[in-house]
Amino acid sequence: MxxxxxxxxxxxxxxxxxxxxxxxxxxxxxxxxxxxxxxxxxxxxxxxxxxxxxxxxxxxxxxxxxxxxxxxxxxxxxxxxxxxxxxxxxxxxxxxxxxxxxxxxxxxxxxxxxxxxxxxxxxxxxxxxxxxxxxxxxxxxxxxxxxxxxxxxxxxxxxxxxxxxxxxxxxxxxxxxxxTPPTKTGANVSVKELLGLDALALLKKPSFAIFMGCMFLICIPLYFYFVLMLTYLLEIGWTNPAAKMTLAQVSDIIFLFLLPIMLLKLGYKKTISIGILAWMARYFLLAGSVEGGGLSAPMIFAAIFLHGVCYDFLFIAGQLYVDDEATPRMRGACQGFIALVLWGVGAYVGTLVAGNVLEMHVITDALGNKTHDWSQIWLTPAWLATGVLAIFLLFFRDPLKKPAHADDLITGRKEENLEIP
The missing domain is CATH 1.20.1250.20 (MFS general substrate transporter like domains)
Structure with a gap:
């Protein structure tokens, strides 16, 4: 069975x-x-x-x-x-x-x-x-x-x-x-419970507040990749770009297996910092690829392959950090809250900013054909990620206890929330 x-x-x-x-x-x-x-x-x-x-x-x-x-x-x-x-x-x-x-x-x-x-x-x-x-x-x-x-x-x-x-x-x-029958037939469910707003009490902890603020801010540069990457590849003449971009999911599988080791060896602050650093590197690589000559393709592939570090070391590690900080009673609310911040409000703001930055850097030639200043476009999220990393390194403090749930990556807990592969 x-x-x-x-x-x-x-x-x-x-x-x-x-x-x-x-x-x-x-x-x-x-x-x-x-x-x-x-x-x-x-x-x-x-x-x-x-x-x-x-x-x-x-x-x-x-x-x-x-x-x-x-x-x-x-x-x-x-x-x-x-x-x-x-x-x-x-x-x-x-x-x-x-x-x-x-x-x-x-x-x-x-x-x-x-x-x-x-x-x-x-x-x-x-x-x-x-x-x-x-x-x-x-x-x-x-x-x-x-x-x-x-x-x-x-x-x-x-x-x-x-x-x-x-x-x-x-x-x-x-x-x-x-x-699979409904599990809460006849039960009263509040809006606070659905959105995980009961977790707001944890924001009284300075490090948790810094963490959530940085997670929201990193969503702004993050969505430049999802919104603009295929357009960039098409504009520079790449063939089969959708297939080539799936290298990111291969990377995701690889680094997901490495994440528990990193958490146990380095703790949350260093692991999450590496994740933010990977976003910086991804966008600086893409900016460099615009005028990279013979190195353009390797730089772009490197940026795509960084996806596993970008996603797993930042967001999956972040979900586990929230899980460790929450009490058993607030665990569900906390996971709901971080999902709301990352894939709801943060994603919405990030996609809108990415679209507006794209429009700001349109270049029209004498024949009326439109291209884009991709170097400036990619440098925008690169510097934004740099700022987020600086804030995180300066103000976030690792919890005193070691990560208690590194092995939760094996349990699939991270899959309880909406995620972008």
Missing amino acids: QTTLKAKLSVFMFLQYFIWGSWYASMAGYLIKGLNFTGPQIGAAYGALAIASIISPFIVGLIADRFFASEKLLSILGLIGGIVLCIIPQCGSFSSFYPTLLLYCILFAPTLALGNSLSLTHLANSKTDFPRVKLWSAVGWIAGGVTISLLKAEESSLQFYLAGGISIVFGLFALALPH
Whole structure:
């Protein structure tokens, strides 16, 4: 039974992230080349998922946990989401595209938490089995990006049709998952509980307040990569950029295994500092690649491969730090709060800033063709990350106790919240 269950959950994770990986990274190419959207419009489009991640706890907490079996709601969300994805290519203006994309994101975001919760509920040994199942999410994301490149769809609406078709398959497949009835039928759930605002009490600790402030601030440079990277690669003439960008997910898998060792050897401050430093290095590499000559390609690949350090050493380590600082009673609230800051408010601000910076550095030649001053664009998040690192190093203090939950990376606890691979 468990073997069959694990196979089903692996397929589920693969399909879920194939959908995400087949449009999220490549959407900017279609928006700027196919629809001629401005920088702020592109930033706003990427911010739709951030808004959805803020709304998602209400859908999960007020609807899924109280009224619907998880597998049935996953099926409904997948099927309707597939239809909406196929409608998106019909939206040629920002006024129609944006609300349609936002609707889809609101349908997709809850599937992440629901899928993880369902998996952890039914796996007999989540400590060892969940990571093996969740590994297929990275494989799905990679497969989505590679497929987009094989179809030459980075600048085409075909990416949404592909994602929509897979979403319908995902919705149908969800019905094969084990029955998971609602867990809080008849229970009263407060807005503070859903958003994790009970964790605000921890902000009275100076180091925790500095940590949360730095996590919010680093989201601003962070989203330059997700919003602008594919556009940069297309503009400098790279072929199959969506496939090449999946090197980031390979890196993520590698460094996730190294993170527990780093936490135990170095503690939170040094490990998280390395994560912020990696973001600095990523953007300085990209800025240098603009005029890098023969070194441009190696610098870009290095920037992509740094993703594992950027993400795992910063955000996964950060989630574990929050977990160590929280009391057992506040653990859920604290994880909800950091998710709200990182993938909700922080992501929304970061995507908007990235889009506006892109627009500020448009270059129009004599024939009216538009390019961008990519050196200045990439230097903006590089210096922002430098400032965040300085603040973190000066004011954050490591907790006296050693990291107690480094091995939680093996349990899959980090997967309880919305994350960007």
